[in-house]
Amino acid sequence: MAETLKARIAEEAKALGFDDVRFASADAVDGAGEGLEGFLAEGRHGDMGWLASTADRRKAPRSLWPKAKSVIVLGLNYGRAGDPLAILKQRSRGAISVYAQTADYHDVIKPKLKALAARVQKFAGGEVKVFVDTAPVMEKPLAARAGLGWQGKHTNLVSREFGSWLFIGSIFTDIEIEPDEPEQDHCGACRRCLDVCPTSAFTAPYRLDARACISYLTIEHKGHIAERFRGKMGNRIYGCDDCLAMCPWNKFAQVARETKLSLRAESDNPTLAELLVLDDAAFRARFRGTAVKRTGRDRFLRNVLIAAGNSGDETLLPLIEERLYDSSPLVRAMAVWALSRLAPDRFRALRSTRAAGEADPDVRGEWLAAAA
Template structure:
């Protein structure tokens, strides 16, 4: 059988290290725009204001680029061996989502996309544009329509070959390429991903409220984390893999081939004691080139202090107490909360000093009863 255009593009993609490639038309995905509108109307985007700001372009590939005729959907496997949730039992260490333990996937994907896009342009003669998840593309519905996988009950893409561990990227092209058939939903009656969520962020199958999701709270949320979520966070300091890790389709998952996605030193679920002492310069140096750096030191330390408060590790008390004088109110407030959990007596002794803090949110943490 003669090699088709799709075969040639797929071969080029695999040669560049992509693990999965499928094709879709650039037409709007049925129901996706309406679902986005409902999501925004209910305020479920929380602090993710860019979702509302770009909703007009996000609802359809053609709204983003009218000349597009086809979309090449690409997947890069970031799976690992072992149990990603085992770290949750090591309460004096911080649990970092496995996607963030290697180099920043945006950089990895963009480098490969640029090379592949040039080859697609040469093969088809059409114009091309590349996108990763920082662009206003509803990539999961597109990937499902192209047959890369299906959106599971946890709302993430599930692949029969790679489980829940695929980074997604897209090449839009003005060339006409025959689309692939969509993948069927293979979740069945399973609800493991829904039942394991520590904060009950799933209001129904296939429906997530990000405002209650630990990944959103630890990465996107800019302010203080509500008290009723803190204990549930455990030692999760950047992201949450629970709903992904329990998916039965992970039995077919494979370890990532790309060495850049291997664990980067310093990002491998480090001891909380090492993180509590980080100033801004040390934070930037430690997490340079990883997704963690983009969150910023203050939000990251907020998360680390919550983990410290949940650790029951008395050895962390001096490090937590040192953060009571931090320049960031976000950090000071969580230092107060952590101290109340780890050393209630010390918290009570210092409580009168807390009334002098210039920040109202920090003062309110001092006024709470010991957690």
């Protein structure tokens, strides 16, 4: 009977477009709580205060919902054809992480989770709750426990069937379902994901310092990006796929079946020139329905200007100079830095008048620091 229920759930999940489905007990995930405590205690979460504020609820599924007995863990493949790192050589274009180039995955996966939960409740009874990564669920340790994959040395989930390209969702239920066996760690001696990191954000295998991670810096970090990271960012303007793309298990990866996760031409690594002119309304229109929109125009333009400063493309100078007068100090500061990188003589010509007239201390500091 138990296997029949699991088979039925798996069949329904595949029919809804999920690529993998596994099952776990709602008991605490071994070691996950302690790992989270260490991560937070050392401040490696940076600006992500929501991780600290929800830490107690994250430590175990039952902390989030005491009635939970089992968790259905779903994987949705978002793999792409071709080399996702090839864009890094096109310095006048902005590199957007693969997962954010298409429809926001929250909008894709959550309706599927709700539909599956309704079907499970209809034929198996009980109560259900659905979660994506906006909820305080430690989804990667939970997925590893369920056998969906294992957490690689880059701390992300790795699947033997889909490599590093799986979105994860979960359905909690008060029904008892026989759990699957956890997947073994198959990383071995490989450290490609660690060695490729541009900013050396991995302090050890399985240990990430988010404060040095380009994905964190370009997406979660709200303030100015430290100068020591800017040159290493290259043209990465939203996220970073380097550690994911280097995993050897990607040789088994497949192209996504879900049409909403198929590449859309209008968000496929656009030119820096077309991004530098975006005001708030144009930014919202351009990235409507994608994960990029959630970062906001000012933080995004901050990233674009860093990429412009790294591009070596002097045709961008007029657009960079326009951003010196932007209403956002975050944007103005990085326009100063980009100008100093691309056109030192022009920078020196503007420095004294612009620095003297700049009211924001951080922007003024950029004028003075770049002059040093």
